[in-house]
Amino acid sequence: xxxxxxxxxxLLSAMLTLATLVALGQQRTISGQVTDSENGETLPGxxxxxxxxxxxxxxDIDGNYSISVGNDAVLVVSFVGYRPIEITVGTSSVVNATxxxxxxxxxxxxxxxxxxxxxxxxx
Numbered sequence: 220x221x222x223x224x225x226x227x228x229x230l231l232s233a234m235l236t237l238a239t240l241v242a243l244g245q246q247r248t249i250s251g252q253v254t255d256s257e258n259g260e261t262l263p264g265x266x267x268x269x270x271x272x273x274x275x276x277x278x279d280i281d282g283n284y285s286i287s288v289g290n291d292a293v294l295v296v297s298f299v300g301y302r303p304i305e306i307t308v309g310t311s312s313v314v315n316a317t318x319x320x321x322x323x324x325x326x327x328x329x330x331x332x333x334x335x336x337x338x339x340x341x342x
Contacts (some may be wrong), residue, residue, distance in 0.1 A: 250285040251314040253278050253296055262318065265298040270305065 253265040253337035261282025268275035269286065270293040278284045288294070288308060294316075297303035310316055 227336065230268055235323050245289055246287050247290075247312065248285060248313060249292070249294070250280045251316060253284065253298070253316045254282060255301075256317045256319045262298050262301070265296060265301075265316075265318070267316075268295045268297075269293070270295050297334050307317065 253262045253267070254260060255262060261278075263278055263282055264279045265278045265282065266275060266285075267278065267284045269288045274286065274288065275288045276284050277316060286294075292308045294306045294308060294326055296306065296316040296318065298318055300320060302321040302326055304316060306314055306316060312320060
């Protein structure tokens, strides 16, 4: 009976190890760079999120990022004043993103003292 219990414990340990390895195989690291479409400048502080999750990161000072995502992931890349884009990762391990300016989302605002006013309110 004791041999059977030891065998069950060994088998359970082997199954848990195998399940852990399979779960680790579903995550992979994606890296890349986020740039401006007009002049090719990097965008530090851009947000890179895995769609449908809370998994995300922010680009560094050189516009580079690195994120661990699941298989068939879709990345949502956004930055203030730019149109967000969605990129299907596929089998790539390097995914670069180029963002276009969103001119319609920017409005002229003048900061006055402790408040804000629109430019047309001042003139």
